[in-house]
Amino acid sequence: xxxxxxxxxxxxxxxxxxxxxxSLKGAATEIGVTPGAISQHLIGLERxxxxxxxxxxxxxxxxxxxxxKFLPQLTEGFGYLDQALLAARRRDESVLTLSVAPNFASKWxxxxxxxxxxxxxxxxVRVEATTMLVDLDASDVDLAIRxxxxxxxxxxxxxxxxxxxFPVCSPDHAKTLKAPADLxxxxxxxxxxxxxxxxxxxxxxxxxxxxxxxGYTFSDGALCLEAAIAGQGVMxxxxxxxxxxxxxxxxxxxxxxxxxxxxxxxLLRSERRRPNAAMTAFSKWLRDEVASSFPA
Amino acid sequence: xxxxxxxxxxxxxxxxxxxxxxSLKGAATEIGVTPGAISQHLIGLERxxxxxxxxxxxxxxxxxxxxxKFLPQLTEGFGYLDQALLAARRRDESVLTLSVAPNFASKWxxxxxxxxxxxxxxxxVRVEATTMLVDLDASDVDLAIRxxxxxxxxxxxxxxxxxxxFPVCSPDHAKTLKAPADLxxxxxxxxxxxxxxxxxxxxxxxxxxxxxxxGYTFSDGALCLEAAIAGQGVMxxxxxxxxxxxxxxxxxxxxxxxxxxxxxxxLLRSERRRPNAAMTAFSKWLRDEVASSFPA
DNA sequence: TTCGCTCATTCAGTTTTTCTATACAATGGG
DNA sequence: CCCATTGTATAGAAAAACTGAATGAGCGAA
Numbered sequence: 001x002x003x004x005x006x007x008x009x010x011x012x013x014x015x016x017x018x019x020x021x022x023s024l025k026g027a028a029t030e031i032g033v034t035p036g037a038i039s040q041h042l043i044g045l046e047r048x049x050x051x052x053x054x055x056x057x058x059x060x061x062x063x064x065x066x067x068x069k070f071l072p073q074l075t076e077g078f079g080y081l082d083q084a085l086l087a088a089r090r091r092d093e094s095v096l097t098l099s100v101a102p103n104f105a106s107k108w109x110x111x112x113x114x115x116x117x118x119x120x121x122x123x124x125v126r127v128e129a130t131t132m133l134v135d136l137d138a139s140d141v142d143l144a145i146r147x148x149x150x151x152x153x154x155x156x157x158x159x160x161x162x163x164x165x166f167p168v169c170s171p172d173h174a175k176t177l178k179a180p181a182d183l184x185x186x187x188x189x190x191x192x193x194x195x196x197x198x199x200x201x202x203x204x205x206x207x208x209x210x211x212x213x214x215g216y217t218f219s220d221g222a223l224c225l226e227a228a229i230a231g232q233g234v235m236x237x238x239x240x241x242x243x244x245x246x247x248x249x250x251x252x253x254x255x256x257x258x259x260x261x262x263x264x265x266x267l268l269r270s271e272r273r274r275p276n277a278a279m280t281a282f283s284k285w286l287r288d289e290v291a292s293s294f295p296a
Numbered sequence: 297x298x299x300x301x302x303x304x305x306x307x308x309x310x311x312x313x314x315x316x317x318x319s320l321k322g323a324a325t326e327i328g329v330t331p332g333a334i335s336q337h338l339i340g341l342e343r344x345x346x347x348x349x350x351x352x353x354x355x356x357x358x359x360x361x362x363x364x365k366f367l368p369q370l371t372e373g374f375g376y377l378d379q380a381l382l383a384a385r386r387r388d389e390s391v392l393t394l395s396v397a398p399n400f401a402s403k404w405x406x407x408x409x410x411x412x413x414x415x416x417x418x419x420x421v422r423v424e425a426t427t428m429l430v431d432l433d434a435s436d437v438d439l440a441i442r443x444x445x446x447x448x449x450x451x452x453x454x455x456x457x458x459x460x461x462f463p464v465c466s467p468d469h470a471k472t473l474k475a476p477a478d479l480x481x482x483x484x485x486x487x488x489x490x491x492x493x494x495x496x497x498x499x500x501x502x503x504x505x506x507x508x509x510x511g512y513t514f515s516d517g518a519l520c521l522e523a524a525i526a527g528q529g530v531m532x533x534x535x536x537x538x539x540x541x542x543x544x545x546x547x548x549x550x551x552x553x554x555x556x557x558x559x560x561x562x563l564l565r566s567e568r569r570r571p572n573a574a575m576t577a578f579s580k581w582l583r584d585e586v587a588s589s590f591p592a
Numbered sequence: 593t594t595c596g597c598t599c600a601t602t603c604a605g606t607t608t609t610t611c612t613a614t615a616c617a618a619t620g621g622g
Numbered sequence: 623c624c625c626a627t628t629g630t631a632t633a634g635a636a637a638a639a640c641t642g643a644a645t646g647a648g649c650g651a652a
Contacts, residue, residue, distance in 0.1 A: 023628075032301055034613075035628080037611050060629095080369055083369060089345070210652080306639075333598060354649055357599095
């Protein structure tokens with residue numbers, strides 16, 4: 001591709017458009033600049049090539065014999081590029097790509113997706129479970145669900161629900177837990193990677209995290225949850241993680257009330273892309289689902 | 297070609313080069329910029345397309361599934377453009393294109409070209425006889441021969457000979473011309489388009505152009521020459537125009553001595569193009585030919 | 593593991609390119 | 623003959639591209 005370095009690509013494009021439309025004005029309109037700009041490109045290109053490409057006349061630009069051979073090749077080449085871009089732009093509207101945290105996906109979203117698919121059988125959903133928030137502009141993710149403080153620059157964020165935490169354990173364990181102070185007597189399940197320390201919940205009872213007993217430590221909230229279900233201790237859970245296990249009777253929340261963490265769940269989409277039908281449908285379904293899960 | 301307006305062509309080229317070389321550094325080297333520049337192009341392009349094209353790793357850039365489909369099309373498209381430029385650049389080295397004034401061509405150059413062709417039978421010469429000096433960078437003219445003061449910006453100019461003027465007439469007429477004052481008694485042939493007035497030659501004899509007799513007026517020096525040969529008067533000729541007619545005995549210069557016009561003949565070529573073998577051969581032949589025509 | 597290496601990315605500042613706006617020149621049709 | 627249209631020239635403004643240095647992330651060897 002060495003030859004390409006010797007000319008300006010935009011000048012090639014200008015020449016191609018002039019050749020096809022037959023005039024500077026036509027090319028200028030197509031490319032979206034003034035005829036003067038096209039003229040300059042053309043003159044520069046002819047100088048760099050050492051060939052006249054067009055014969056000038058008052059009625060328009062007529063290709064020289066050299067131009068006759070040169071221009072069709074440009075048209076061919078730019079045609080390929082245009083096709084490539086066309087294909088790239090044509091997203092598959094029937095596929096909705098979601099980016100969510102792995103635990104949110106497995107413990108809350110995926111069990112409910114079947115219902116969404118019943119309502120919208122034409123939309124194929126693809127879930128990308130990743131820890132990091134992807135770049136909604138650069139990736140092909142349509143929507144993301146994330147926990148945060150709502151400060152997402154250049155992203156359209158819709159509030160879903162406040163994040164709240166509360167202890168959960170197996171029904172057996174719950175029998176021994178009448179008051180928060182009883183936590184001192186049971187194994188505590190800890191998630192080392194959690195951003196929410198027990199202290200957030202303990203504060204309301206003037207308790208200290210250091211005073212809590214030992215217990216198992218896991219690298220992941222889902223593992224904590226499994227341990228809690230298995231009756232191995234008490235974990236600090238949040239609503240989306242524990243909701244289904246509680247509904248199924250596998251877990252109970254021994255103490256009433258939830259503690260807000262100050263963070264919230266947000267539905268995110270690119271500010272620069274217009275939502276398509278699938279995105280709109282999912283947004284609506286999700287908000288309804290959240291609302292019925294956690295009535296205000 | 298509407299899609300092409302939505303992205304930067306240079307970014308496409310950067311992506312193509314990265315896809316082919318597998319790394320920013322490789323692409324940067326090929327295009328001749330820093331890796332940082334390529335990186336920025338790539339990020340911008342991915343944002344504009346809404347697709348990741350490459351998976352980043354410490355070892356290099358690996359195309360995503362989307363990139364796998366996208367990049368080959370770019371390579372194809374740019375390949376066409378590169379081919380077009382390659383063909384454009386490959387001038388036909390066996391053809392030497394000269395741009396000269398029509399009279400210089402017909403009266404001096406063309407009669408001598410046969411000799412050049414005998415010496416260089418592999419070089420096909422094409423003579424473009426035009427009045428205007430063409431743009432040596434933009435046209436496919438290899439060499440030009442022009443009269444001027446040597447001030448040719450951005451052009452490599454080689455001095456050939458000073459331009460000199462002198463009266464010529466048929467041998468019959470010459471018999472009546474013993475001294476410059478005798479001009480007052482013969483018809484004067486004038487070239488209305490000539491840039492060299494009679495006055496230039498008359499000055500040395502303190503004569504005035506207005507005092508010269510009437511005679512025929514022509515729109516071209518070659519027509520004057522024909523009239524002079526036909527014995528219709530005296531014309532103010534210059535060496536390249538009259539040389540062959542004088543050598544053939546058709547014309548004579550009744551007065552000894554030539555008058556410099558202040559201008560000269562120059563061999564011109566583009567400063568930006570390296571001369572090829574044909575150009576070099578012609579330059580040498582031309583200078584020899586001029587030297588033997590007008591020994592210093 | 594820790595160091596050193598190679599990558600890619602980011603950022604601010606600068607250079608280069610590109611574009612616009614305007615005036616001008618040439619041409620051909622009404 | 624005039625007028626509309628088209629290409630060209632130029633200067634200044636806007637946008638893009640590029641650099642160079644700092645940063646961070648992954649990999650392999652000591």
